[in-house]
Amino acid sequence: MDCIRKKVKEEVERGRTGSDHGCPYHPSHFIGQDCTFCFCPFYPCEDARFGKFIESRRGRDVWDCSDCLFIHRSEVAGFVLDEIRRTGFEECGDERMDEIFSDAKEKFWRRGRALMVLGATSDAGKSVTVAALCRVLHRRGFVTAPFKSQNMSLNSKVTRTGSEIAMIQALQAQAAGLKNTDYHMNPILMKPKGDMVSQVVVEGKPFADYDVSSYYSEFVPGPGREAVKRNIDFLLDRYDVVVMEGAGSPAEINIYDSDIANMQAAVIADAYCLLVVNAEWGGSFAYALGTVELIPENDRKRIKGIIINNVRGDTGKMRSGADELERMLGIPVIGIVPHADVKLPSEDSESFRNSRTVGTGSMRIAVVKFPRISNFTDLDPLFLEDTAVVFADRPEEFDGADAIVLPGTKNTISDLEWMKENGIAAKILSMKGKVPIIGLCGGYQMMGSLLSDPKGIEDGRPSETQGLGFFDNVTSWERYEKCVRQERGKIIATGGEVTGYEIHMGGTEVRERPLFSIEGFSGNADEGSVREDEMLFGTYLHGVFDTQDFRRYFLSFVKGGHNAPESVDYNEYVDWNLDKLADVFEEALDMDKVMEIIGAVR
Amino acid sequence: MRVLFLGTSSGAGKTTVSAMYCRYLARKGVRVAPFKASNLSLNSYATSDGGEIGIGQAFQAMASGAVPATDMNPILLKPSGNGRIQVVLNGMPYADITDDTPLDIGIATAEACKAYDRLRERFDAVVCEGSGSPAEINLRGRDIANVGMMRERNIPSVLVGDIERGGVFAALYGTWKLIPEGQRGLLKGFIINRFRGDPTMLGSGIASIEEITGMKCLGILPYADLRFPEEDSLSNSGGRMSGKDASSAYLENLDSLIAEAERCGFDFEALKRIAEG
Numbered sequence: 001m002d003c004i005r006k007k008v009k010e011e012v013e014r015g016r017t018g019s020d021h022g023c024p025y026h027p028s029h030f031i032g033q034d035c036t037f038c039f040c041p042f043y044p045c046e047d048a049r050f051g052k053f054i055e056s057r058r059g060r061d062v063w064d065c066s067d068c069l070f071i072h073r074s075e076v077a078g079f080v081l082d083e084i085r086r087t088g089f090e091e092c093g094d095e096r097m098d099e100i101f102s103d104a105k106e107k108f109w110r111r112g113r114a115l116m117v118l119g120a121t122s123d124a125g126k127s128v129t130v131a132a133l134c135r136v137l138h139r140r141g142f143v144t145a146p147f148k149s150q151n152m153s154l155n156s157k158v159t160r161t162g163s164e165i166a167m168i169q170a171l172q173a174q175a176a177g178l179k180n181t182d183y184h185m186n187p188i189l190m191k192p193k194g195d196m197v198s199q200v201v202v203e204g205k206p207f208a209d210y211d212v213s214s215y216y217s218e219f220v221p222g223p224g225r226e227a228v229k230r231n232i233d234f235l236l237d238r239y240d241v242v243v244m245e246g247a248g249s250p251a252e253i254n255i256y257d258s259d260i261a262n263m264q265a266a267v268i269a270d271a272y273c274l275l276v277v278n279a280e281w282g283g284s285f286a287y288a289l290g291t292v293e294l295i296p297e298n299d300r301k302r303i304k305g306i307i308i309n310n311v312r313g314d315t316g317k318m319r320s321g322a323d324e325l326e327r328m329l330g331i332p333v334i335g336i337v338p339h340a341d342v343k344l345p346s347e348d349s350e351s352f353r354n355s356r357t358v359g360t361g362s363m364r365i366a367v368v369k370f371p372r373i374s375n376f377t378d379l380d381p382l383f384l385e386d387t388a389v390v391f392a393d394r395p396e397e398f399d400g401a402d403a404i405v406l407p408g409t410k411n412t413i414s415d416l417e418w419m420k421e422n423g424i425a426a427k428i429l430s431m432k433g434k435v436p437i438i439g440l441c442g443g444y445q446m447m448g449s450l451l452s453d454p455k456g457i458e459d460g461r462p463s464e465t466q467g468l469g470f471f472d473n474v475t476s477w478e479r480y481e482k483c484v485r486q487e488r489g490k491i492i493a494t495g496g497e498v499t500g501y502e503i504h505m506g507g508t509e510v511r512e513r514p515l516f517s518i519e520g521f522s523g524n525a526d527e528g529s530v531r532e533d534e535m536l537f538g539t540y541l542h543g544v545f546d547t548q549d550f551r552r553y554f555l556s557f558v559k560g561g562h563n564a565p566e567s568v569d570y571n572e573y574v575d576w577n578l579d580k581l582a583d584v585f586e587e588a589l590d591m592d593k594v595m596e597i598i599g600a601v602r
Numbered sequence: 603m604r605v606l607f608l609g610t611s612s613g614a615g616k617t618t619v620s621a622m623y624c625r626y627l628a629r630k631g632v633r634v635a636p637f638k639a640s641n642l643s644l645n646s647y648a649t650s651d652g653g654e655i656g657i658g659q660a661f662q663a664m665a666s667g668a669v670p671a672t673d674m675n676p677i678l679l680k681p682s683g684n685g686r687i688q689v690v691l692n693g694m695p696y697a698d699i700t701d702d703t704p705l706d707i708g709i710a711t712a713e714a715c716k717a718y719d720r721l722r723e724r725f726d727a728v729v730c731e732g733s734g735s736p737a738e739i740n741l742r743g744r745d746i747a748n749v750g751m752m753r754e755r756n757i758p759s760v761l762v763g764d765i766e767r768g769g770v771f772a773a774l775y776g777t778w779k780l781i782p783e784g785q786r787g788l789l790k791g792f793i794i795n796r797f798r799g800d801p802t803m804l805g806s807g808i809a810s811i812e813e814i815t816g817m818k819c820l821g822i823l824p825y826a827d828l829r830f831p832e833e834d835s836l837s838n839s840g841g842r843m844s845g846k847d848a849s850s851a852y853l854e855n856l857d858s859l860i861a862e863a864e865r866c867g868f869d870f871e872a873l874k875r876i877a878e879g
Contacts, residue, residue, distance in 0.1 A: 121767035196799070212799065249769030254807030283611035283735030283777060287769055290776025321740030372683050374644030377657055377831045381848050410644050411683040460684050482695050484648045501648040546848050 007039040012084055018074070030143060031177035034074040036081055040065070042101045049109075049237040067180060069143060069238050076108050112236040114147075114271035115598050116244040118262060118303070120251075120287035124278045125309035127168050128340070128581060130245045134176035135582035136591070137241050145235050146172035148245040149228045149261045150188035152198070163204020164189060172243075175578045187231040188224060190215075202227050216258040224260050225268075232269045241598055244271055251294040263299040272304045272597050274334070279311045285321050292329050304597045305334035307589070312339045315588070335589035342577040342584075361386035363558050366401035368424060368443070369393040370415040375408040375503070378440055381545040385555060395427035402558045403436045404428055406443025408542065412475075412506070413459040416446045416467070425468060432470065436535040436557035439470075441504050444528070444538035448473030448508065458505060470536045471529045472511040481505070487541055489518035493532065496549030500541030508540075515539055603632070603727035605877040606759040608736045608748055608789075610773035614764040615795040615823070617658040618830050620731040622863065625665040625856045626870065627727050635725040636662030639714035639747040640677035640733055645831070646690075653693020654678060658731070661831045664849060665856055668725075676717035677710055677746065692717065704744075711746050715754050727877065730757060737780035752785040758876050759788050761817065766796040766825065771807050778815045790876045791818045793868075798825045801866070821868030828855040 020026050020035035027033050044063030045051070051065030070076055083100045117133070119126040130146050137144040151166035158164055163183040173181040183204035190198040200207045200219060210219050235242045247261035256263075266273055275291060277284040288306055295303070306325065308318055315336040322333040367379055369391040382389055392398055406428075409415040419425045428437065439447040447470040456462045457477040467475075486501045498516055515528030515537060528539035535557045545551050605623070609616040620636060627634040636659050647660035653672035663670040672693030680688040682698070689696045689705060691713060699705050721728045736748030751757055761777060763770040774792050781789060792811070794804065801822045808819045830852055864870075 119769075120772060121769040123767055212803070249772060251769060251772040252807065253771050253810055254804055281611035281613055281767075283609070283614075283737055283773060285739050286610060286735060286737035286776035286780050287773050288776065289779060290772030290774070291769060293779070294772050294775060318740055321738065324739050372644070372681070374680070375646070375657075377645050380829065380831070383829070384851075408644075410680055410688075414683050460686060480695070482654070484652050484654050484693075486648050486650065503646055503648055503654055543848075548847070 004039050004043055008037070008041045011037055011039060011041075012081065016078065016081060027179050029069055029072050029178075029180050031138070031179070032074075032141075033069070033072040034077040035072070036077040037071045040068075040071045041080065041084065041097060042071070045101060047105075067182070067184075067234075067238065070104075070109065073108065073143065076104055079107065080104055112239045112242055113598050114232070114236060114242045114244055114266075114269035115594075116246060116266045116269070116271040116273040116302075118246040118250045118273050118275045118291075120249055120275060120277040120284075120291045122248050124276045125307075125337075126245050126276055127172070128342075129274070129276050129307060129309065129585065130243050131172045131175040131578060132582045132585035133243045133594070134172050135578050136586050137243070138175070138177040139582065142240040143238075144176040144241045144243060145178065145239040146176060146185050146245065147232065147235055147242050148186050148247065149265045150190060150224075150247060151186055152190045152192065152247075159183065159204065161204070164201055165204065169245075171574070171578075172245075174574065175582070176243075184231045184234050187227045203231070216255065220258045220260055225264070228260050228265055229268050232265070236269065242269065242271075244269060246273075249291060251291040253294055256296070263295060263302070266302050267299065271302065272599075273302045274305045274307055274594075274597070275303055275331075276307045276309050279308050279318065280339070284308055284318075285325050288325060289328060292331065303331055305332055305593065308333060308336045310339050311336055332590075332593065334593045335585070337585060337588040340581050340584040342581045357391075358389045359383050359387050361388050363387045363402045363555065364400060365389045365403045365405060366392045366398045367405045367407055368419065368428075370407065370409045370442075371418055372410040372415050373407055374410045375441065375542045378407060378542050378545060379405065381551060385551060387555075393422070393424070395423040398424070398427050398431065401431070401435060403555070404431065404438070406437070406439040406446055408440050409442035411459060412442040412445045413451055413453060413463055413465050415442065416451065416465060419446075429468060432536070433534050436537065436554060437470065438537040438554060439539075440544065441502075441540055441542060444540060445475040445504075445506065445508060447471050447529075447536070447538045448475055450474045452476040453506075454478075470534075471531070471538060473508050473529060473538075474511075475506050475508040477506040483507070483540075487518050487527070489516045489524070489527065491515070491550060491553055492517055493530070494549065494553055496553060497547050498541065498544060498550045499547055500539075500543040502540045503542060504540060512538075516541070603627075603874070603877040604722065604730065604755075604757050605873070606730040606732060606748075606751060606757040606788075608732040608759050608761050608777070610735060610737075610761060610763045610770070610777045612734050614762045615793075616731045616762050617662070618859070619762050619793060619795065619823070620729050621658075621662045621665040621830065622856055622859050623873070624662050624729050625853070626860055627729070628665065628667045629860075632727050633668075633725045634666045634727040634729060635668050635671075635721045636666060636674050636731065637718055637721055637728050638675050638731040638733065639718070639751050640679060640710065641675050641747075642679045642681070642733065644680055646678060646680070649693060651693075654690050654695075655693060657831045661852060662729070662731075665853065666729075673717040673720050676714050679705075707744055707746065707750075711750050711754060714746055714751065718751070718755060732759075735777065737777045739780055742782075749782060749785055752781075752788050756788065758790050758879055760820065760873070760876065761789060761792040762795055763792060764796050765794050765822075766798075770794055771811055774811050774817075775814060778817065789815070789817055790879070791820045791872065793820050794822045796825045797822045818869075818872060820873055821863060822866060823859075823868065824862055824866055826855075826859055826862060828859060830855060 017035050050068040053061045054064045056062040087096050089096050117126050117129045134144050159182045165186040169186040170181050187203050189201040192198050197209050197211050199209050250262035277288045318336050365387050448467040449469050449472050451465040453463050457480050482505050484503050488499050512529035514526030515530040517524045518527045530537050607616045607620050624634050641656035643656045645657040646654045647657050649670045655675035659675040660670040676692050678690035682688050685700050686698050688698050733747035763774045
């Protein structure tokens, strides 16, 4: 205690420091914290809202307030410093300190407000909405924490106190600018062990194993509920806003009464709720309406706004439906959020569906994921081989590829420009001769030297575009007509069988050795282009990988061997993406309405 | 016989459930054809007479043991970027449409109905698939494949809901509620697709939905990690395939799906009564 008294005296003499960026431990609580009182003048305050007694290693009771943020709020630090100087105190134990402490609490402490984000489905965008709101509120000066009652995830992180929490809550805490991420933000973590049994981790420590039915009948009503309440209270005592995330859908009427991750948590925290629906799969109005109406009336009143998330294209097209939904439900649609092109780590098994890699084989086939990619079922037969197929839209994703596929596209010219602009074209050119490269239909047209669209048939406006130059071919669009036919023939190099079909606009003048010999009414015709020595292949045939003969022929050029991808500063990259995400939401949401719902007016 | 499978969202499993029912009927000796009035897809297939249809209907034709024909997908919409969509009508490129020059819904619906009528003439059963969700209230009046066909041809319909993402009860109820009253009565049943776990857990939820909507639950289809051709997006890429060529692998997968459905007590009889009704 003497040591702390001495430190506080030094702090008072030193005066306001704001955020001490020179300190090697900074920031140990949150970005923007006030460091004037690194040592708290009120220690040990013994106020249960700020800390608790724990047993020290020597078996003594010690006041632990390491999670308290009160003295690190700049308005509190400023007030306390002024009061200490004004009243001229000498010692920490001075009873005038008690008065300053109660004045500070009276003036500045209030229990935080909770806002809950519900999703109509898994993957509705709850996690990103919480992350975005955490970052927006943090940027607006609110000390904010994320919270999710329970999480089913194998992706967990270890906190500085050695507790385990879901990766996604750690990410949301990063969005909130927090450095003190801990189990309070995700008190219940379920880790599937197989055979329908999960290990349940409570407050960061393994608690017990449960199957589904014992989880709902034994764990939820007792220890589960208590853990949720304890930790929500903990956060509301310390933060301005707690942004809570629901789990799955809140309208699972078969388990409604035993669901502590959604409406019951909202009741415990006295939170108002926002409902997020993902527009990407369609049916978003039905999901929103059904979710609200299936929730019992008492709880339904907590839902104060609806967010239609992940809208591609013109968000205005959703407005008329949103207006009708508002009329039917009496709940405002507070935002129609466009698809946010951000790269953040993904959470659960449900997100593996959006996985960019299919298969775990040893040959890594990189497929250019054009914005207008078409007939990508052409790639399906490759899954029959020892492959991992990556759909890639960034140059670095081609690192370590054993083969490259330029698939079909609905707009060859604009997707070629896209690929030149984002650096993929240069990347692929640099890999020429090192790995086999094949172009299919539109991808094949791109591999030529020139693409000529004098009437704007392909791209809506006249253009002449340099191809990738792998082949000397010239493709031109002279007439608005489409070639549609089924084909069968032989691989010229091996005599193997090939089948497929052509669907394309435009025609190609081929100045290369042909790849196939196609059977026709009037004798055989050449199709495609090949330069075996440079491992370059191109064809108009869709379904070309359907026959084993061609698959094996193409894959025989794959040498294998993997290179480690280049490393970047991942943390900075994530932070940059969080800001970008927050920008999208802040722009699309009626933020005044959100602030009103939170009731957070300072 | 005719039935229309509607999805509560894209990717709910309409295409696969339709293909499964095509295959089921074909194996019973029924002459069956698939039909999807309009399809938004960049994955297309060339029919033997040089027409273009969505890959989903080609796959369903294969499941039906029928030759893919342009009547099975009279309208194919292919987004080509910059807000333009190429319309393929009865297999042939027809026009490019934009926001300012939209598709004439009257003409398109009439053509779709003619194609449907021709299939009804030629086949004993027509298994129809809707497009996206039928409850897109912002697009009311522009729907052909869902409410459009229900209205024009009174086709009894079955909702397919995907439980994998959660919220399936909300989706089934919400979709039912947003179907115009004139057509709501055609919704006779629903299917819960991609379920993992113990189906008895769903009992009370299913009973509520049956009671509120009057639709009958035809069955719970288990999650099956099987690969089928896809129309809409890359998002579901995955699933098992085995064998030497893609088409026989798809058919084998359909047969295992039927076997699984039968094992789980899927009510094919009730579905037949709906289709005959």
